[in-house]
Amino acid sequence: MNAPKDTSGSPSTDGQADRSPVRVGALAPLSQPGWVEAGRHLLAGLDLAVQEANSAGGIGGRPLELMVRDTAADPERASAAVEELTDLGVAALVGEYHSVVARAAATRADALGVPFLCSSAVLDALTEETTEWVARVAPVQSHGWRLYADFLLASGRKRIALATQSSAYWASGTRVLRDRLASRRGTVVELDAHALTPEALCDALVAHDATALLLLVGHPEPAVSLVKAVRSDGRLAEILIGAPAGQPEFAAWAALLGGAGAGVPFLRYLPERFGPLAERVEKELGGCLGEAPSFVAFEGWDTITVLVEALRSHGTNRAAIAASWPHLRVEGTRGPINFSRTPETGVRQWAWAPVQVADRDPAAPERFRVLHTG
Structure with a gap:
């Protein structure tokens, strides 16, 4: 364990008249x-x-x-x-x-x-x-993403497709979702957003009879193109699109997608009130x-x-x-x-900030709805 130690370059408070920044x-x-x-x-x-x-x-x-x-x-x-x-x-x-x-x-x-x-x-x-x-x-990611998985299950979504890109962050999120959903008889299929066109990904969603598509991809692309493709595909009218990493929180999401970007649940770290x-x-x-x-x-x-x-x-x-x-x-x-010690983080951690699953209200996309908390 690396414990705090003084270093020669560390600032000091020795000078009584010190007014430096x-x-x-x-x-x-x-x-x-x-x-x-x-x-x-x-x-x-x-x-x-x-x-x-x-x-x-x-x-x-x-x-x-x-x-x-x-x-x-x-x-x-x-x-x-x-x-x-x-x-x-x-x-x-x-x-x-x-x-x-x-x-x-x-x-x-x-x-x-x-x-x-x-x-x-x-x-x-x-x-x-x-x-x-x-x-x-x-x-930590596992805390929030487990809550997101619980939200999916509570809303009756058990056949989950993940549109993924290569990243340690996305891979970690995939493991969390897979483990949580599997423990409650949910299933997860990964779809490579780099290898598949948006249209081919829609075909895969139909083939797997997915009830939810989660975007584990970059923003604005390919996330925006995937949302547009799914929203315009009549075969997928009932599928839930989700973005646990929080992309719909930001104004650019609404600007790029308009009403198509509403009703996409995401994680954010705010209290209900x-x-x-x-x-x-x-x-x-x-x-x-x-x-x-x-x-x-x-x-x-x-x-x-x-x-x-x-x-x-x-x-x-x-x-x-x-x-x-x-x-x-x-x-x-x-x-x-x-701050306290929490398992497998290595650092001092605030456990935890409040977590919400929220979305933009389809009736008024500038307004957020809180769907689930934990």
């Missing part, structure tokens, strides 16, 4: 092939919480400064950014949306001895070895984004709010920040946040 490195997909819309929402949440922290006096009078790096969904680029930001003297790292990218960042942060508070990535095993340097706000804190943050984030904030924006806000508490209560030394994870108790937008 406390630098925090932020990782997010801000260019393609990354999911840019998710990265923009994540950064909006991070930025807003930094502004609020600085308005409240910063960290012992020192301003918090966010140093943003675009990962573009590239694990190697993320690892290089972690090294660069570590050399620049950041106190900690935050962010990232893509799971495979976050795993690369977490592995490098652990090796370099710099705290990393992961905002959005859900792949269960974020690091191969247990580490004290990494903590995570997002729930907002309290006063979440309502305030929702309003502020909406003003920053010019649209309704997604759950990813709330993850960003919660991440910085947790880190600010760590910095204020334990100091800006890297080892002290990492040592603070199990002692933090922070009120986030989606409930009280604290």
